[in-house]
Amino acid sequence: MGEPIIELRQLTKKYGEFTAVDKLTLTIERGEIFGLLGPNGAGKSTTILMMLGLAEPTMGIVKVCGVDPTRHPLLVKRKVGYLPDDVGFYEDRSGLDNLIYSAMLNRIPREEARERALRLLERVGLADAANKKTGAYSRGMRQRLGLADVLIKRPEMIVLDEPTLGIDPEGVRELLQLIRSLSRDEGITVLLSSHHLHQVQQICDRVGLFVKGKLIAVGDIPTLSRELFEEELIVVEAVVRSASERLSSKLGGVDGVLRVQKETGGEWRIGCSRDVSAELARAIVEDGAALQRLSIREYGLDEIYHRYFEGGESR
Numbered sequence: 001m002g003e004p005i006i007e008l009r010q011l012t013k014k015y016g017e018f019t020a021v022d023k024l025t026l027t028i029e030r031g032e033i034f035g036l037l038g039p040n041g042a043g044k045s046t047t048i049l050m051m052l053g054l055a056e057p058t059m060g061i062v063k064v065c066g067v068d069p070t071r072h073p074l075l076v077k078r079k080v081g082y083l084p085d086d087v088g089f090y091e092d093r094s095g096l097d098n099l100i101y102s103a104m105l106n107r108i109p110r111e112e113a114r115e116r117a118l119r120l121l122e123r124v125g126l127a128d129a130a131n132k133k134t135g136a137y138s139r140g141m142r143q144r145l146g147l148a149d150v151l152i153k154r155p156e157m158i159v160l161d162e163p164t165l166g167i168d169p170e171g172v173r174e175l176l177q178l179i180r181s182l183s184r185d186e187g188i189t190v191l192l193s194s195h196h197l198h199q200v201q202q203i204c205d206r207v208g209l210f211v212k213g214k215l216i217a218v219g220d221i222p223t224l225s226r227e228l229f230e231e232e233l234i235v236v237e238a239v240v241r242s243a244s245e246r247l248s249s250k251l252g253g254v255d256g257v258l259r260v261q262k263e264t265g266g267e268w269r270i271g272c273s274r275d276v277s278a279e280l281a282r283a284i285v286e287d288g289a290a291l292q293r294l295s296i297r298e299y300g301l302d303e304i305y306h307r308y309f310e311g312g313e314s315r
């Protein structure tokens with residue numbers, strides 16, 4: 001186990017009678033990329049606000065970089081960079097000027113501020129746009145500038161609220177790669193809130209699923225899939241013609257097969273604990289049947305997410 005950078009214990013936030021965050025207990029290790037996932041209103045932003053010292057918990061304990069943000073919000077602000085879903089820049093000033101300004105607000109002397117700003121602009125792929133006014137930046141460029149902006153004070157951790165919102169697919173891919181490499185190269189912890197399951201799956205070491213203020217599951221993707229799907233991690237889909245009566249039991253007898261389901265139109269779905277597609281193909285051919293198509297489907301975060309959401313709080 002590494003060193004925790006975030007520790008939440010029984011963290012609760014109520015607005016009047018309404019509980020926005022309900023007894024949340026979670027530990028995030030230094031250097032991790034952690035995804036906070038959940039539908040609108042699940043409590044992600046409220047949790048982030050409490051971690052930044054911008055909302056006061058009703059109950060429970062929150063510690064970020066060893067500090068209680070409720071008591072020492074300024075100290076936390078120095079250690080944690082926060083990128084909201086839409087960053088505000090001075091539109092009539094260049095990206096470089098905006099970064100230098102941010103650096104100086106963080107008490108970094110002008111010369112060093114300029115050096116850091118130039119280095120970061122290079123790092124986030126905006127060196128060519130350094131002197132362009134931010135009002136003319138695209139959404140993707142703004143988010144990259146936002147990343148540079150939160151990194152300028154050299155934080156231990158960054159919190160990104162829906163960082164890919166409104167960016168085209170190519171831009172999303174680049175931004176996510178950038179976040180991942182920044183985290184890996186500099187050892188920065190990343191906390192990322194998102195609705196976008198596929199994206200989170202690409203770069204997060206672990207994810208937490210939030211529903212109605214509660215953290216209902218937490219773990220890495222393989223662990224979550226194992227817990228949710230028990231041992232059935234892969235489904236082989238096959239289209240088979242002229243199968244014999246005995247094919248079903250033959251397939252069921254292949255080591256690693258957990259379930260054989262025959263659909264209409266010659267389609268079969270075979271739930272497996274590992275990839276046994278080659279063995280299944282052989283069994284089908286040996287049966288004398290015609291194998292027209294065979295594909296494998298691994299469970300991803302989407303299935304996990306939907307399965308939890310279908311089950312709601314009862315799970």
Ligand SMILES: Nc1ncnc2c1ncn2[C@@H]1O[C@H](COP(=O)(O)OP(=O)(O)OP(=O)(O)O)[C@@H](O)[C@H]1O
Pocket residue numbers: 015018019020038039040041042043044045046047
């Ligand atoms: N200041 C407030 N007063 C009253 N209720 C609030 C306040 N802030 C948030 N809430 C409520 O708390 C719940 C959690 O909101 P929160 O913004 O944390 O959710 P979220 O998971 O971040 O959602 P989204 O993805 O839409 O940002 C919502 O039902 C919201 O209406």
